[in-house]
Amino acid sequence: AFESFLRLAENRTRSLFETAYRPMAKEAAEPVKELFTDISLYILGADTTVENAVLRFFDSLFPLVYSRLINPGITDLSEDYTECLRLTRQDINPFGHYSKNMVTELSKSLWTSRMLSQALSLGTEVINTTEHAALTKECSRALVRMQYCPHCQGLTLIRPCVGYCLNVMRGCLASVSELDMQWREYISTLEYLTNEMAASHDLEMALMGIWNSINEAILHAQLNGPQLSATVSAQ
Structure with missing residues (x-):
């Protein structure tokens, strides 16, 4: 789901430059793409931070602004x-403070999404591992007896009793029963992370607000343009 949110947020940010800042729209396309790529990699567990992604974007944006x-008289960049x-x-x-505000606004939501993404990946690995766990000989024999013993007496329509089924399954699943407590804790963690995302750290809202944060930052720079020019010239 987060991938669709990322695409929508990236498209909205591209539209901002194409409509409000057309002189730099073409050149800004690559920094915008890199920003959302970095965010995606962060959510997927890459060794990076939200702060690095955001500040790297603003580093690339400032020469264009x-x-x-x-x-606008500068032609040879x-x-x-x-x-x-x-x-x-x-x-x-x-x-101004807009770049740091953007880091703060994104950090909690993206951290929660990152943790949820990693937790879901781990859960998938555990399920795949237990799903393909080999049955012991004792388990195989018990399953055969449970399923086919009545057939020997011609009772093909009679199903084994519930108690017998449970005993057989307990024996077959004994090797993975130790995971029960950890699995319950894992499910509780997923519920917590999901609730966090649905509350104040909503991922969709955070991503959809990126374009506005960037717009406010650019407007701030434009408003302080003369002072910035003087400072840059003095560097």
């Missing part, structure tokens, strides 16, 4: 100059 919106602006972003904080 500076040269296409604040100082060389690789060295772009890198200089990227590094400057970390010092002058052109997007």
Whole structure:
């Protein structure tokens, strides 16, 4: 489900640049793609953080905002100059508190989603392992007796009694019975994470709010454009 939310959020963010910031829309496409790729990898358990993903995006965004919106007269955005602006972003904080706010807003929701994703993957592995567990000889014999012993007397329509079935299954599942307590705890954890996502840390709301956070950050930079230009020139 989170993949569909990511696609919708990415499309909405792309639309923001195409409608409100057309001069930089084409160049902003790659940083936007990288941002949502990083978020997806984080949810899937990659060794990264939400903060790294968001700040890396704003590092890439600032050269575009500076040269296409604040100082549109800049035509030659060389690789060295772009890198200089990227590094400057970390010092002058052109997007104000909006970049950090975006980190905060996303962190809890994405962390919960990351934990849920990992828990579901683990559960799938456990189920696959137990599903293909080999039956012992004793279990196989008991299953044959339970199923076919009445046939020897011509009683093909009579089913074994419930008590006998339970005893046979207890014997067959003895090897995995030790998982019962851990499995119950696992289910409780899934319920907790699901409730967290449905409450204040809703993933869909967090992802759909990304475009607005980016928009507010860009507007802040534009509003402080003259001051930013002076600061960059002094670097």
